[in-house]
Structure formats: structure tokens, C-alpha cells
Amino acid sequence: MEVLRLPLSASHKGKLISAGYTSIASLSSLSPSHLAIELKISETDALEILKSVSDGIGLPSTSSSVTIVNGAQSAWDMLQEEETLVHITTSCADLDNILGGGISCKEVTEIGGVPGIGKTQLGIQLAVNVQIPYHYGGVGGKAIYVDTEGSFMVERALQIAEACGDDMAEYSRLYHKGPQACEVKMMQAKDFLENIFYFRVCSYTEQIALTNYLDKFITEHKDVKVVIIDSITFHFRQDFDDMALRTRVLGGIALNLMKLARKYGVAVVVLNQVTNKYSDGSFHLALALGDSWSHASTNRIILHWNGDERHAYIDKSPSLRSASAPYSVTSKGIRNLTSNKKRIKHM
Amino acid sequence: MANKLINEMGLRKSLRHIFAARNIITAKDALSLTEFELMELLDVGLAEVKFAVALISEIASPHYQTVQSLLEQRMQNEYLTGHLPTHLKGLDAALCGGLPFGTLTELVGPSGIGKTQFCLKISLLAALPSCYGGLDGHVIYIDVESKFSSRRLIEIGINSFPEIFCLEGMAKEMAGRITVLRPGSLTEFTESLQKIKVSVLQHQVKLLIIDSMAALVSGEYEQGPQRHHPLGWHISFIKSLAEFSRIPVVMTNQVRSRGANQIFRYIFQESRDLTVEDDNEKCDSRLVAALGIHWAHAVNIRLVLESRSGQRFIKVAKSPVSPPLAFPFQVTSMGIVLLNDDGVEMAGSQINAIDHQGHVDIVHHGDER
Numbered sequence: 001m002e003v004l005r006l007p008l009s010a011s012h013k014g015k016l017i018s019a020g021y022t023s024i025a026s027l028s029s030l031s032p033s034h035l036a037i038e039l040k041i042s043e044t045d046a047l048e049i050l051k052s053v054s055d056g057i058g059l060p061s062t063s064s065s066v067t068i069v070n071g072a073q074s075a076w077d078m079l080q081e082e083e084t085l086v087h088i089t090t091s092c093a094d095l096d097n098i099l100g101g102g103i104s105c106k107e108v109t110e111i112g113g114v115p116g117i118g119k120t121q122l123g124i125q126l127a128v129n130v131q132i133p134y135h136y137g138g139v140g141g142k143a144i145y146v147d148t149e150g151s152f153m154v155e156r157a158l159q160i161a162e163a164c165g166d167d168m169a170e171y172s173r174l175y176h177k178g179p180q181a182c183e184v185k186m187m188q189a190k191d192f193l194e195n196i197f198y199f200r201v202c203s204y205t206e207q208i209a210l211t212n213y214l215d216k217f218i219t220e221h222k223d224v225k226v227v228i229i230d231s232i233t234f235h236f237r238q239d240f241d242d243m244a245l246r247t248r249v250l251g252g253i254a255l256n257l258m259k260l261a262r263k264y265g266v267a268v269v270v271l272n273q274v275t276n277k278y279s280d281g282s283f284h285l286a287l288a289l290g291d292s293w294s295h296a297s298t299n300r301i302i303l304h305w306n307g308d309e310r311h312a313y314i315d316k317s318p319s320l321r322s323a324s325a326p327y328s329v330t331s332k333g334i335r336n337l338t339s340n341k342k343r344i345k346h347m
Numbered sequence: 348m349a350n351k352l353i354n355e356m357g358l359r360k361s362l363r364h365i366f367a368a369r370n371i372i373t374a375k376d377a378l379s380l381t382e383f384e385l386m387e388l389l390d391v392g393l394a395e396v397k398f399a400v401a402l403i404s405e406i407a408s409p410h411y412q413t414v415q416s417l418l419e420q421r422m423q424n425e426y427l428t429g430h431l432p433t434h435l436k437g438l439d440a441a442l443c444g445g446l447p448f449g450t451l452t453e454l455v456g457p458s459g460i461g462k463t464q465f466c467l468k469i470s471l472l473a474a475l476p477s478c479y480g481g482l483d484g485h486v487i488y489i490d491v492e493s494k495f496s497s498r499r500l501i502e503i504g505i506n507s508f509p510e511i512f513c514l515e516g517m518a519k520e521m522a523g524r525i526t527v528l529r530p531g532s533l534t535e536f537t538e539s540l541q542k543i544k545v546s547v548l549q550h551q552v553k554l555l556i557i558d559s560m561a562a563l564v565s566g567e568y569e570q571g572p573q574r575h576h577p578l579g580w581h582i583s584f585i586k587s588l589a590e591f592s593r594i595p596v597v598m599t600n601q602v603r604s605r606g607a608n609q610i611f612r613y614i615f616q617e618s619r620d621l622t623v624e625d626d627n628e629k630c631d632s633r634l635v636a637a638l639g640i641h642w643a644h645a646v647n648i649r650l651v652l653e654s655r656s657g658q659r660f661i662k663v664a665k666s667p668v669s670p671p672l673a674f675p676f677q678v679t680s681m682g683i684v685l686l687n688d689d690g691v692e693m694a695g696s697q698i699n700a701i702d703h704q705g706h707v708d709i710v711h712h713g714d715e716r
Contacts, residue, residue, distance in 0.1 A: 007393035009386055048392060115643040116665030116699065145414070150450060150590050151647050153667040154418045155443045193415035200409055202587055205349030205375040212378075212404030217411075237641065238579035245379060252381055273644040285613045285640075304613060308694045313615065331670060 003027070006052050015039045016049070027053045086139050088130050088226060088267055090122065091164075092334050094325040095312050099301075102129075105139070105225060105267045108257050108296070110232075112272035112287040113303030118310060118329045119271045120151050122303075123228045125334045126269055127196045128157070128164050130226040131187070136168055141225025141266075142195040144214070148207060148234045152198065161192035163332035197221070204235035208249060211256045218264050227260065231271040233288045247292050254296030270297060309337060349375045349407065356406050358399055365389050366399075374407035431554065431595045432480060433469055434507075435676075437688035438661065441669040442648070446595040451586060451645065453560075455600045455636040455701065456652030460659060461678045462599040463494045464503075465652075466556050468682035469597060471504050473554035474524040479511055484553025486525045487543055491536070491562045495527050503682040533563050533577070540584060547592045554595055555588070561601035561637040578638065582645045598646070602634040602701055634701040653702045661685075664698045671698035 002023055003016050019038055021027050027035075027050065036046035087102035096102045103109050103126060113119050127145050132138025145152060165187055197217075201207045218224050232253070240246040261268045277286035287294065287302065294300070300316035306326070313324040326337040350373045353366045369388050371377050377400070380388065385396045412420075421429050430444035439445050446452050446469070454462045470488055475481020488495060504521060505512045512518050528543075530536040546552065564577045589596040636643060636651075643649065649665035661683075662673040672690035676683050 007386070009390045009392050011390045012392075052393075114640065115646075116649065120667055144411075149645070149647075150586055151667060153447070154414060154421060156668045157414050158418065159668070190415055193418060194413050196414040197411040198414050198417060199411050200590075202409070202590075203349040203375075205378050206407060206409055208378040209349075209374060209404040209407035210409065212400060213408040216401070216405060231644075234645075235583070238583050248381060249379060274640060276640060279614075302613060302615075308697065313613075315615065329670075 006049075008049060008052060012039075012041070012045065012049060015041065024053055088126055088139055089132070089137075090327075090334055091125055091129055092325075092327040093336050095327050095334070098312070098314060098320065098323040098325045100320055103226075103267050103269060104299075106261050106265050107298040108254075108261050108268045108270060109299040109301065110270045110272055110287070110297035111301045111303065112274055114274050114285065114305070117303045117305070118327075118334065119303060120153075120230055121156070121329050122334055123230045123269065123271055124152070124157050124160055126226055126267075127228055128160050128192050128333070130267075131192055131195050132164070132168065133187070136171060139225050140223075142197065142221060142223050144197045144199065144217070144224055144227045146199045146201055146207075146210060146227070146229045148201045148229070149231055150200070151230065154193075157193060157196065158189055159331060160333040161189040164192065165189055167332075197224070201235070204240070204249070207235055208253065211253050214260055215256075215263075218260065218266065222264075224264070224266055226267045226269060227257075228269045229257075229271060231273055233271075233273040237273070237288060247290070250289060250293050250296070254293070257296075258298075349373065351407055353377060353403060356402060358402060362391070362395065362399060365391060374403050377403050378407065429593070431469065431473060431482060433465075434472060434480065435661075435674070435683065435685045435688075437672070437674050437685050437690050438663070440688070441663055441672050441690065442666060443668050446597065446648070448593045448595050449590045450595065450647035451589060452595060452597050452648040452650065453600055453646040454597065454650050454652060455602065455664075457602050457634060457654075457701065460652040460654060461676070461683055462652060463558055464499075464678050465683050466558050466597060466599065467495075467500050467503055468507070470525050470554060470556055471500065471507075471521065474521050475508065475511065479508060482553040484524070484551040486554045486556065487547070487552055488525055488527045489536070489539065489555070489557045490527050490529050491557070492559055493529060494558060497522060500525070502680060506679075507681040530563075536563055537581070540581065540588075544584075544588055547588065547594065552592070552594060554597070555585075557585075557596070557598040559599040559601055560642075561599075564638070578642065582642065586645065600642075601637045603637045605635045636701065651699070651701055653700075655702045662693065662698055673698070 003013060003021055006013070006024070008016075016022075016027075016039065030050065032043055032046040032050055035041075035049065036043045039046065086105050087096075087100065088105065089096055089102040090099070111119055111122060123145070127143035130139050130141045130143050133140045168187060199210055201210055214227065218227075232250075236246055236250060257268045257270065260266060273288045274285050275288040276283040278284075285304075287300070294316075297316070298318065299314070299320070302313045302315045304311055304313060306324070309326045310328060311324050311326050314320055314322050328335055328337045352373060353371065353376075354363055358366070366372075366377070366389065371380075371388075377385070382393070382396050382400060385400070386393060389396065429448040430439075430442070430446060431448070432439050432445035433442075454465055456462050466488070470486040472480070473482045473484055473486050475483065477483045500522060501512070501518055504518060512521070528539050530539050543552075543555070547555070560578065585596055585598075636649075643665075646665070647667065648663070651662040651664045653660055653662065659676050659678075660673045661676050663669045663671060671693045673693050674688070674690045675686040677686060678684075
């Protein structure tokens with residue numbers, strides 16, 4: 001490893017190299033005071049440099065972990081962890097089925113589709129569903145909703161929250177017959193809405209800033225279990241002339257989101273728009289933001305019309321098989337398709 | 348908040364000077380760079396850059412609100428809980444009270460279907476005194492296609508609200524509240540948008556209408572792979588305008604016939620059974636909304652106006668609150684009138700289709716009014 005790759009400021013690097021220290025190995029046996037004199041820098045600065053050198057090589061620490069490389073995890077441990085992984089239900093049983101129980105925490109899931117297919121609906125639904133308490137089979141967390149498009153509708157959130165509350169009441173009536181049913185504190189629509197933190201983002205700078213800030217915000221609000229970004233695309237689609245910069249900034253955001261998901265065990269749901277992609281002499285629909293972005297998410301779900309039905313298709317996932325399931329958008333939120341057919345036309 | 352000055356963020360003085368010296372003045376400048384680039388540029392260590400970026404991010408990021416407080420705020424502060432009623436009962440019910448403030452509502456349909464009629468009617472409604480269910484405000488009407496007709500406006504007013512318009516001087520006052528702009532080109536349009544931004548806040552402007560968006564770019568735009576949408580800037584601008592002044596914005600959009608090589612499917616759908624393909628072939632005669640899919644993502648509510656077998660329908664094609672409903676309507680001397688308020692729920696993607704069968708009949712029918 002070379003000195004150039006160390007996380008040091010440019011002037012320090014320059015001084016190191018001009019003094020002949022080009023590889024890390026040459027630095028490893030130096031004392032801070034020696035280095036300070038040689039580079040004509042203060043001793044604290046020298047100490048900093050040496051610290052980053054030892055971090056860089058990853059000197060074996062004293063901990064008794066069995067892994068070969070520090071900070072790594074064996075595949076077996078990961079499997080154990082995956083089995084305890086929680087999922088957030090989408091309220092559509094078919095969709096939950098193909099997703100292996102719902103949107104998984106600790107992962108970044110991207111959901112895309114044509115306008116009006118129900119992306120925002122699914123987003124609001126997840127923001128409500130994440131709050132279903134443990135004893136109802138939920139996650140019992142809170143939600144962050146990042147709205148870049150201004151498409152979040154309070155009225156709709158209220159409808160979905162009310163329906164969710166009703167469903168839970170129904171559930172407890174069925175399973176806890178008798179007086180003890182009343183003991184369980186029922187969640188009101190108001191409680192649901194109280195636990196959704198809504199951020200309205202008006203420019204791409206704010207979007208970058210917020211992604212950076214979320215780390216701190218989640219530390220302060222530990223029970224946040226889902227972050228919904230509706231949509232990642234909007235500002236990046238209109239305000240950017242410099243495409244290279246866009247790719248770089250988006251890459252940064254993607255990394256940050258993955259870090260959030262892993263570090264705090266939250267589910268990150270990123271909604272994306274679609275665009276026309278020109279290939280083989282015809283236009284196809286494809287999710288926006290280009291090819292480099294398509295690597296950013298762990299799972300990718302595309303919502304599309306299949307004849308007259310709305311379908312969700314798993315386009316990419318490391319663990320789930322590619323499958324497609326119908327769903328419907330009802331006045332109560334996202335539901336199974338069959339229940340839709342039984343539903344009488346309201347109004 | 349993107350343009351907040353780094354100087355005023357409470358960074359260490361020396362660090363502040365370094366930022367200023369490298370001409371990184373606003374949060375936008377700083378956050379467009381990666382941490383590594385900042386280190387190179389500012390010549391400071393990783394820890395310091397990380398600290399600075401975290402601080403800048405925290406200050407530049409918007410504040411949160413719980414949805415509950417948002418709801419309460421809307422209930423308290425806004426007249427009619429933030430909706431402009433269209434006085435079309437069924438439609439109002441489906442949209443939870445009318446066209447919501449702060450969002451973009453789009454009307455799509457073939458020419459002569461009644462888009463402008465709808466616009467005229469709602470501009471009257473926004474101007475109407477609040478005791479008659481209006482917003483009692485000014486209206487800015489951007490008339491790109493030169494279709495605005497004051498005479499028709501007064502006619503609709505007299506027939507729908509005779510009790511107001513027969514009062515002495517009321518017609519003058521109502522019509523006086525509607526300001527019509529006629530930009531001739533996209534550049535002029537851009538200029539007038541910027542002027543509007545100021546006047547929306549100064550005067551009691553309660554509604555902005557743009558009739559039509561598509562006319563501005565027709566000719567220049569269509570087909571071919573394009574990196575940038577010609578209206579990219581306008582989309583952002585109009586959205587933020589709507590949001591910050593909390594007014595509804597209504598826009599109309601034209602239709603185009605679908606190009607032969609435009610397949611509106613994903614690649615993974617290709618290999619599916621051929622029945623779907625046949626289905627798509629059949630509807631090739633259908634029309635699609637102009638301005639493309641990018642634009643369609645940007646609007647919050649899309650109302651499709653179409654005609655099927657001699658009957659006109661208004662369909663709620665995209666809305667976060669309404670189920671996909673279609674209402675039959677006709678254009679009368681009172682403007683647009685719904686024939687029934689129940690609406691028919693449409694199956695699947697039909698809601699997005701724009702039909703124009705039997706359209707000739709309707710134009711004829713319309714002339715009789």
C-alpha cells in the first residue's frame with residue numbers, strides 16, 4: 001500500500017513523499033518525534049499520520065475474534081444474522097410471499113414504476129406498517145419519509161393509518177376473544193401519524209445534506225426502522241448538467257444509504273421513476289438514473305401493468321428468485337388482488 | 348437551504364477561512380464534492396473534513412415534521428383544508444374536497460374536449476367570494492395557445508352563479524381578478540414565470556393556470572433519445588412555486604399519437620406470452636399524453652378527458668387519494684357539468700388510455716350550446 005492512498009491531507013502527503021516515504025512499510029517503524037522533525041510539522045500532526053498508517057495496515061487488534069481480517073464476518077455468522085432479520089409487511093400477502101415476508105430491514109430496496117402505478121402508495125403503506133407492534137407480528141418501529149416530489153398526501157396517510165388500525169382491532173378481536181382484548185392498547189390513526197417523520201426536500205443539495213444527516217438523526221431516534229425516499233430521482237433528473245458529477249454524487253448517496261441500512265438495521269426504501277431507454281431500435285421502459293445507479297440497491301422491484309392488473313416484479317435480488325405477484329391499490333392501501341374483486345365499488 | 352453560507356455555520360475560524368479561500372461559499376458548493384475531493388482541495392485531514400461535512404449537512408438539511416402535526420396544521424390554517432373545490436360533486440368527493448393546494452394538477456385530452464372550459468370554470472371559482480365557496484383571490488392564467496375567452500368566462504359565470512353575476516359590477520370585479528398572460532415562446536414563458544414568483548406572494552393569487560404546457564415545446568420536442576427534458580427547469584420551478592405559496596396549479600397537456608417504435612414495456616416483459624403483445628397492438632390507435640413520461644412523473648394529479656362512443660368522460664388517472672374513477676360529463680353553458688356523481692371505477696391500465704372515438708359527433712354537439 002502506498003502513502004498516496006492514506007486518508008491524509010494533500011500537504012502532509014506531499015511532505016511525506018518529498019521526504020522519501022512512499023510506502024507504508026517505510027513509515028511503520030518511525031517514532032512520531034522523528035517524523036515531526038524530518039517533515040517539519042508539529043508532533044501532534046506526526047502522531048495523526050502514524051495513527052492513520054497503523055489503521056491503514058489494519059494491525060491485528062487485541063480482540064479475540066476468530067476472523068482473519070479485522071471487521072469481517074464469516075458467512076456462517078451472516079446466515080445466523082439473516083435468520084433473525086425482520087421484514088416489514090406490505091399488507092399484500094402475495095407480494096410478501098415473493099419478498100420472503102416483506103421488505104427486509106438492513107437492506108436497500110429500490111422500487112420503480114410508471115406514474116400512477118402506486119409507488120407513493122406503497123411508500124406510505126410501509127411508513128404505516130412499520131409501526132405495527134411486536135405482538136401483532138410487526139416491527140414496532142418508526143418511519144422517516146423523505147419527500148422530494150411533494151407527492152405525499154396527508155389525507156391518504158390518514159386513510160391508510162385508519163385502515164391499519166381497524167385491521168389490528170379486527171385481529172385482536174379474533175385472537176383474543178373475551179375481555180382481555182381491551183387490555184391491549186389500541187393504536188389510533190393519530191399515533192401512526194405521530195411516528196412518521198416527514199422531511200420535505202427541495203433541492204439536490206438538501207437531499208445530499210439530509211442523507212448525511214440521517215445518520216445522526218437515527219442515532220437520536222433509535223426506533224426508526226424504515227427510511228423511505230420518494231423519490232431519489234426527481235431533483236437529479238432536472239437540475240444536473242454535469243453527468244459525471246451526478247454519477248459521483250449519486251454514488252455517494254447510495255453508499256450512505258447502504259451504511260445506514262447496515263449500521264442501524266433499518267430498511268431503506270428508495271422509490272425511482274422510469275424513463276424511456278432506446279435500445280435495439282425501439283423504446284423500452286427502464287428505471288431512471290442510468291446503469292451505474294442500478295448497482296446501488298440490493299433489491300430492485302419494478303411495479304408494472306400486466307393487462308389490467310398491477311404487478312410487482314423482482315428485477316434484482318441476491319437472495320430472492322425473480323418472481324412476479326399481483327397487488328392492488330384500494331381505499332385502505334395496498335392489498336391482495338383477490339380482495340379487490342370482492343370489494344364493492346365505494347362511493 | 349442549499350444556499351446557506353458556510354461562513355455562518357459555526358465552524359472553527361481557521362476552517363472557515365480555508366473554505367472561503369477555496370471559493371466554497373455555500374452548502375451546495377461543499378456538498379457537491381466528495382469527502383476525498385474536499386481533502387485535496389482544502390488541504391486538511393479526514394477527521395476535520397468529516398466533521399465539517401456532518402455539520403454542514405445538519406444545518407443544510409430540512410427540518411422534520413411529524414405527519415400528525417402536518418395534518419393539524421393544514422386543518423387549522425387553511426381554508427377548506429387546503430382544497431379548491433371544482434363544484435363537480437363527484438370529482439370533489441374523489442379528490443377529498445377538490446384540487447389540493449401546493450400540488451400540480453394536469454388535464455390531458457384531445458383538442459376540443461373541454462380542457463380550456465375546465466380551466467375557465469375553476470379560475471372563476473378561485474376568484475369567487477368565499478361565501479359562495481370560492482377562494483376570494485386573484486388568478487394568473489398563462490394562455491399559451493390564445494384560447495382564453497373573456498366572453499365565455501362571463502357566460503359561464505352568469506349561468507353557474509346567476510346570484511352573483513347579476514349584481515351590479517360583480518362581473519367586472521370577478522373578471523378583473525383574472526390576469527391573463529400570453530407568452531409567445533418558451534423564453535418569454537420562462538421570464539413570466541420568474542415575474543409571477545414575486546407577484547404570487549404580493550397579491551392574493553390563489554390559483555395558477557397554464558394552458559397549455561405542451562404548446563410551448565411542440566415541434567422541438569418528440570422522439571429520439573434525449574438527455575434533458577426541455578422543461579426540466581420549469582418542472583422544478585413550478586413545483587416549488589406551488590409548494591411555497593400553497594396554491595393549486597392547473598396545467599393542460601396535449602395528446603400525441605403513439606410512435607410505432609415506442610413500446611411501453613420493460614425488457615423483462617418481452618419474453619412473456621404473446622397475448623399481451625396482441626393486446627398492445629390493438630390499442631396502437633390510442634393517443635398518449637405529450638411531454639413524455641418524465642413529465643408524467645412530475646404531476647401529482649392527472650385528469651384525463653376523453654370521449655368514448657359519443658360520450659365524454661373525465662377520468663382520475665393519477666391521484667394519491669382517489670381510486671381510478673371515470674365520470675361522464677358534458678360541456679354546457681355553465682361550463683363542464685358531470686352527468687352523474689357516482690363515477691365508474693375503471694379496471695387496470697385503462698384509466699390511462701386516452702380515447703377519442705366518436706369525437707366528431709361531440710364537436711358538432713358542442714357547437715349547439
